[in-house]
Structure formats: structure tokens, C-alpha cells
Amino acid sequence: MPVCASEQPGAVDPADFRSILGRFATGVAVVTTRAPDGEPVGLTVNSFTSVSLEPPLVLFCLDLEAGSLSAFEAASCFAVNILRAGQEAVSNRFADPLAARFADNDIADWSTGAPILADALAALDCTVHARHDGGDHIILVGRVQHLAVLADGEPLIYWRGGYRQLV
């Protein structure tokens, strides 16, 4: 008798899966890179996670349907911009397919050239360390090259489909 039972197709209802994942509170980040022509590219994610302290590695998961997929596949760097409490509009803009996402943000370049949102809570500038299969997402692992806290304050929180603040 194996310790773990084998796969059971259809055992996970997609709505239940989403609902349960939504109960895991996360921060919100805007991940950015540059397209081959140098144009800034970025989108809102809550799949950002720390991976390793030594070497310093982080990851995020990118939907294979995302418009920015080809830019992130081609790029050798990305930045993670952690949003502050009160930056719901920034989060919404970077999740809106029709928005001019970079129009209202001051952008800085640190070591890799990935765009840093100057008014974020903190940012990590990364070179791409690895790309892994992640089902309908690709897992992008970055090696942190430069990092800084950019503002005092609390993070923007995402929980059960909505923005929250620390009490």
C-alpha cells in the first residue's frame, strides 16, 4: 500500500480551488521587464514568493495567456515592485489590458535595466535564474541583484478577491 494515493482526476472543483486559494492572504506586486525594443512591460501579480536566501532567489508565476509573456520569455531580467497600502489604483492599472500602465509612474533603472516603480514600497531588481513549467503558468525565478526599501508604510494586501490593509 503506497503512503500517498495516486492522482484522482476531477477530484478538485475549480471554483473550490479558487475560493480556497483566495483565503491565503498575499501582498501585491507589479513585476516589470523590458521588451526587446526597450519598451517597459509590467503586470500586477500576487504570486510573488521568496525562494532562497543564499543565493537570493524569488519567483512569480505568469499566466501563459498573458500579453506580456513573450517579453518575459525574451528578457534576462525582471523587477518586483512591492505595492504600498493605498496603491490599489496602481494595482488595477497594471492589471487592466487597456490602460497606459506606465503613464503615471516615475521609473528608475537600477542594475539590470528592468523598470523600477519609484513610488513602490520596496523593489527587487533580478536577473532571470530559471524558468519552470507551472501548468497554465510559467514560473520565473529571479536572482536578486539589487534591492531597496523605497517608502515607509504598510503593504497592500490581497485577500478573498479584494484589497485589504493591515489593521
Ligand SMILES: Cc1cc2nc3c(=O)[nH]c(=O)nc-3n(C[C@H](O)[C@H](O)[C@H](O)COP(=O)(O)O)c2cc1C
Ligand atoms: C491582485 C492581482 C493579482 C494578480 N496576480 C497575477 C499573477 O500572479 N500572475 C498572472 O499572470 N496574472 C496575475 N494577475 C492578472 C494580471 O495582472 C492581468 O491579467 C494583466 O492584465 C496581465 O497583463 P498582460 O496580459 O499585459 O501580461 C493578477 C491581477 C490582480 C489584480
